[in-house]
Amino acid sequence: GQQVMQIPQYQHVQEGEDFTTYCNSSTTLSNIQWYKQRPGGHPVFLIQLVKSGEVKKQKRLTFQFGEAKKNSSLHITATQTTDVGTYFCAGRRNPYGQNFVFGPGTRLSVLP
Amino acid sequence: DTEVTQTPKHLVMGMTNKKSLKCEQHMGHRAMYWYKQKAKKPPELMFVYSYEKLSINESVPSRFSPECPNSSLLNLHLHALQPEDSALYLCASSRAGNGYTFGSGTRLTVV
Numbered sequence: 001g002q003q004v005m006q007i008p009q010y011q012h013v014q015e016g017e018d019f020t021t022y023c024n025s026s027t028t029l030s031n032i033q034w035y036k037q038r039p040g041g042h043p044v045f046l047i048q049l050v051k052s053g054e055v056k057k058q059k060r061l062t063f064q065f066g067e068a069k070k071n072s073s074l075h076i077t078a079t080q081t082t083d084v085g086t087y088f089c090a091g092r093r094n095p096y097g098q099n100f101v102f103g104p105g106t107r108l109s110v111l112p
Numbered sequence: 113d114t115e116v117t118q119t120p121k122h123l124v125m126g127m128t129n130k131k132s133l134k135c136e137q138h139m140g141h142r143a144m145y146w147y148k149q150k151a152k153k154p155p156e157l158m159f160v161y162s163y164e165k166l167s168i169n170e171s172v173p174s175r176f177s178p179e180c181p182n183s184s185l186l187n188l189h190l191h192a193l194q195p196e197d198s199a200l201y202l203c204a205s206s207r208a209g210n211g212y213t214f215g216s217g218t219r220l221t222v223v
Binding site (some may be wrong): 025031033041042043044045046047048088095098099100102103104105107 | 117143145152153154155156160162166168200202209210211212213214215216217
C-alpha cells in the first residue's frame, strides 16, 4: 500500500535557526498537503501542493513538491517559539480519492 | 463559520457503555471524516462520508458505528469498546480537493 515517510522524526533548534522536514512517498502522488499540530491541539491545514516542482511560500514557511511528485519539503526560516509543534505531510495518490495518507510527522521544538 | 465543532471534549466510558461522539460544521463541506489519533502518532483515517453517504470504511471494527444524519452533522456511535481504543478522535470536513478542517477532537478514555 501507499506509504508516506518523514524525516527527521524529531528536531530541536535554537530560536532563529532554520528548520526543514522532508516527506517521501513510495508512490507518485497527485497532491500533497501539510498540517501543523501544536502540543495538545488538533491538526491545522497549512497548504496543498499539486504541480510537479511547485514552490509556495507563506511568510517564513517554504513548501516544495518534487519534480517526480514523490517527495516534498517544508522549510522554516528563522524559527520562533510559536513554530513548536508536529508537522505532518499527507499525500494522495488518486486525484479523485478522498483518502490522504498522513506521514508520521516531524516534532519540532524551539529553544528560546 | 469556519469551524468544526466536536462534543464532548473529553469522555470516559466503561467497556460495557454505549456513547456517541458528535461533530458539526456549517461551511457547506460535503465530505466529512472520522480520524483516530494515538499519542505521538499521525491521524489514522476511520471513515469518510461524501454527500451524506459512507464512501470509505478503513476496516474499522463494528464497535464503531458512524452516522451522517445530514450534511452538517456526523456522529460516531461507540459500543463495547476496549481500553486500546482510548485515543483522540478527530472529525474533519473538506470541500472536494481542498485541505481538511479538523475539529479540536474528543479525548476518549476506555476503562
